[in-house]
Amino acid sequence: MAATTDGTEEHTAAASRRPPARRRGMGRIATAVSVFGELLITAGLVLGLFVVYSLWWTNVIADREAAKQADKVRDIWAHQDDEDSGRPAEFDSKNGIGFLHVPTMSGDDILVEKGTTSKILNDGVAGYYTDPVKATLPTSGKKGNFSLAAHRDGHGAEFHNIHKVEKGDPIVFETKDKWYVYKVYGVLPETSKYNVKVLSAIPKESGKTKAGHYITLTTCTPVYTSRYRYIVWGELERVEKVDAERTPPQELR
Amino acid sequence: MYGWIWRHLPGNAWVRALISLALVVAVVYVLFNYVFPWAEPLLPFNDVTVDNQ
Numbered sequence: 001m002a003a004t005t006d007g008t009e010e011h012t013a014a015a016s017r018r019p020p021a022r023r024r025g026m027g028r029i030a031t032a033v034s035v036f037g038e039l040l041i042t043a044g045l046v047l048g049l050f051v052v053y054s055l056w057w058t059n060v061i062a063d064r065e066a067a068k069q070a071d072k073v074r075d076i077w078a079h080q081d082d083e084d085s086g087r088p089a090e091f092d093s094k095n096g097i098g099f100l101h102v103p104t105m106s107g108d109d110i111l112v113e114k115g116t117t118s119k120i121l122n123d124g125v126a127g128y129y130t131d132p133v134k135a136t137l138p139t140s141g142k143k144g145n146f147s148l149a150a151h152r153d154g155h156g157a158e159f160h161n162i163h164k165v166e167k168g169d170p171i172v173f174e175t176k177d178k179w180y181v182y183k184v185y186g187v188l189p190e191t192s193k194y195n196v197k198v199l200s201a202i203p204k205e206s207g208k209t210k211a212g213h214y215i216t217l218t219t220c221t222p223v224y225t226s227r228y229r230y231i232v233w234g235e236l237e238r239v240e241k242v243d244a245e246r247t248p249p250q251e252l253r
Numbered sequence: 254m255y256g257w258i259w260r261h262l263p264g265n266a267w268v269r270a271l272i273s274l275a276l277v278v279a280v281v282y283v284l285f286n287y288v289f290p291w292a293e294p295l296l297p298f299n300d301v302t303v304d305n306q
Contacts, residue, residue: 038254226300
């Protein structure tokens with residue numbers, strides 16, 4: 001009896017001792033697998049957060065910064081009127097040089113600054129090219145191409161709805177004392193990002209062969225990517241003087 | 254990994270939940286302010302200009 005009891009005791013002890021040992025061995029693999037799985041889940045969450053960051057948070061930051069800089073420019077313009085100093089604001093390249101209005105694309109006025117580096121464009125503004133082809137500013141009065149770039153998505157996404165701009169639509173550039181009214185005559189929905197010819201003084205791809213006062217908007221396309229560039233060309237129709245109430249030209253009313 | 258962190262947090266379940274939340278917020282803050290702004294120019298999503306490069 002005793003022996004049997006001992007035997008069963010040994011058996012149960014052995015049986016209860018063995019499974020934990022096996023569980024520990026399985027446990028190491030299970031832990032490795034679960035850590036790996038958790039890392040994958042984490043990577044997925046981080047990528048998701050990056051999308052949130054690109055498409056939402058950069059807009060919040062950029063809109064705030066653009067509004068601040070636009071207010072500053074408007075302040076300077078108003079201030080110069082008070083002082084009646086002869087120096088026009090558009091020659092201060094550190095601040096914005098003016099505002100772009102494209103009613104078919106966006107209801108906002110887009111501040112235009114010098115340069116197209118991401119540091120400038122990330123503030124939710126449009127930049128005029130200084131490189132590789134220098135833009136000709138409309139304020140200079142010279143014939144040439146006023147070439148601009150802005151973000152399609154994120155960072156203010158100022159040119160997000162560029163695909164809504166069609167031939168005949170107005171593009172108005174506002175400076176302290178002039179409205180430059182352009183009319184869109186050409187759209188290139190897709191071109192290589194190396195196609196710097198679109199910025200030429202006479203953009204031949206748009207069908208123009210003579211020098212004139214042109215404006216070029218560039219941004220990336222298709223939407224949410226940067227594979228190609230989207231180009232919109234316009235030509236100066238007329239220049240209006242800004243009156244005391246800053247009454248916008250009829251295109252913006 | 255997350256289980257390990259949870260087990261090493263002090264306090265009862267509520268305190269642990271609050272600390273976890275604070276940790277999540279801290280991680281998101283670091284990502285949005287430092288990691289993503291650094292990573293963004295390296296990724297091909299936001300180039301809008303035409304150039305020779």
